[in-house]
Amino acid sequence: MSPEDFLRLDLQLCFPLYAASRAMVQAYTPLLSKLGLTYPQYLVMLVLWETDGVTVKALGEKLYLDSGTLTPLLKRLETLAFVRRERSKEDARSVRVSLTPQGRALRRKATSIPEAIACRTGLSLEELSRLRRDVLRLFENVSK
Amino acid sequence: MSPEDFLRLDLQLCFPLYAASRAMVQAYTPLLSKLGLTYPQYLVMLVLWETDGVTVKALGEKLYLDSGTLTPLLKRLETLAFVRRERSKEDARSVRVSLTPQGRALRRKATSIPEAIACRTGLSLEELSRLRRDVLRLFENVSK
DNA sequence: TCCAATTCAGTTGCGCGCAATTCAATTGTG
DNA sequence: CACAATTGAATTGCGCGCAACTGAATTGGA
Numbered sequence: 004m005s006p007e008d009f010l011r012l013d014l015q016l017c018f019p020l021y022a023a024s025r026a027m028v029q030a031y032t033p034l035l036s037k038l039g040l041t042y043p044q045y046l047v048m049l050v051l052w053e054t055d056g057v058t059v060k061a062l063g064e065k066l067y068l069d070s071g072t073l074t075p076l077l078k079r080l081e082t083l084a085f086v087r088r089e090r091s092k093e094d095a096r097s098v099r100v101s102l103t104p105q106g107r108a109l110r111r112k113a114t115s116i117p118e119a120i121a122c123r124t125g126l127s128l129e130e131l132s133r134l135r136r137d138v139l140r141l142f143e144n145v146s147k
Numbered sequence: 148m149s150p151e152d153f154l155r156l157d158l159q160l161c162f163p164l165y166a167a168s169r170a171m172v173q174a175y176t177p178l179l180s181k182l183g184l185t186y187p188q189y190l191v192m193l194v195l196w197e198t199d200g201v202t203v204k205a206l207g208e209k210l211y212l213d214s215g216t217l218t219p220l221l222k223r224l225e226t227l228a229f230v231r232r233e234r235s236k237e238d239a240r241s242v243r244v245s246l247t248p249q250g251r252a253l254r255r256k257a258t259s260i261p262e263a264i265a266c267r268t269g270l271s272l273e274e275l276s277r278l279r280r281d282v283l284r285l286f287e288n289v290s291k
Numbered sequence: 292t293c294c295a296a297t298t299c300a301g302t303t304g305c306g307c308g309c310a311a312t313t314c315a316a317t318t319g320t321g
Numbered sequence: 322c323a324c325a326a327t328t329g330a331a332t333t334g335c336g337c338g339c340a341a342c343t344g345a346a347t348t349g350g351a
Contacts, residue, residue: 014261016275016278017171017172017264019279019282019283022286023164025338026211026290027164027285027289028161030289042165046162049155059329059330060330063329066166071308071331074330075306075307076306079306094328094329095316096315096317097329097330098329117158117159118153125288126284134160135159135160141171141278145173145268203300203301215302218300220336234300238346239299240298240346241300
């Protein structure tokens with residue numbers, strides 16, 4: 004295989020990854036729109052449902068997103084009345100994000116989503132878990 | 148495992164995929180910026196290097212992008228003088244995109260990129276090819 | 292042939308992502 | 322203690338993605 008061949012679209016890994024990632028987000032979209040959420044907003048809610056009262060910095064570290072993305076997103080979630088944002092008392096540089104009762108209540112409506120998505124992938128739980136592990140390894144290699 | 152557990156961020160496939168896809172694009176960014184391209188623009192150039200004079204519709208079908216994304220992107224590539232856009236004579240609804248000499252010349256400067264990226268993944272060619280196949284299968288299942 | 296339906300590109304509007312910068316709060320060092 | 326360096330969030334600017342829509346060109350059925 005010549006070095007030229009590596010420029011063939013069909014031989015690259017990134018493009019399928021990029022297309023698959025967008026396709027997965029599209030699969031979530033109709034389910035999430037019932038809750039009034041976008042996919043990145045859903046990711047933030049997943050973190051908050053696990054750990055309420057987290058700072059913007061900690062959110063960014065979990066989701067690999069910066070304040071340029073998170074600040075406006077969190078303002079939209081605040082407008083939707085799913086979260087509150089308030090300056091930390093201990094360190095006035097940081098902002099804590101907490102769930103409102105509505106934000107907490109939203110969790111129940113979201114419980115059916117992961118299984119619905121898992122079905123859409125057409126993969127078994129074992130295949131899903133293996134693929135997640137492989138993609139995670141790729142992510143760790145590439146992002147370091 | 149309870150249905151609640153499926154809402155755990157660390158157990159989902161889409162998030163690693165989403166993070167890995169962005170990380171891969173970030174790995175491309177410094178290499179592509181030397182050529183003056185973004186990653187989606189690079190994808191368009193890959194198609195044109197394989198098949199010059201393609202329509203916007205055909206580009207969209209190969210890259211799974213619509214005219215809302217492609218039209219402004221192609222205008223930027225035209226401003227950069229890498230492509231020309233012209234209404235088709237056979238069917239005036241469609242627009243053909245062709246490489247300029249500069250666009251064609253850019254290919255040589257891009258030849259080293261795929262290998263550099265492959266190295267960054269830390270995976271062997273066999274692992275890369277297997278992962279590409281698995282991700283492609285996921286994409287096909289989810290997008291149909 | 293006519294004209295309704297379809298197709299193709301373009302436009303608008305909005306929400307990310309992310310680089311780069313700003314600004315206030317805090318930390319660490321002499 | 323002073324003050325330079327660092328940190329955390331916000332802001333700005335730009336390029337996607339994509340849904341929804343527009344308008345022109347083409348197609349296909351009555």
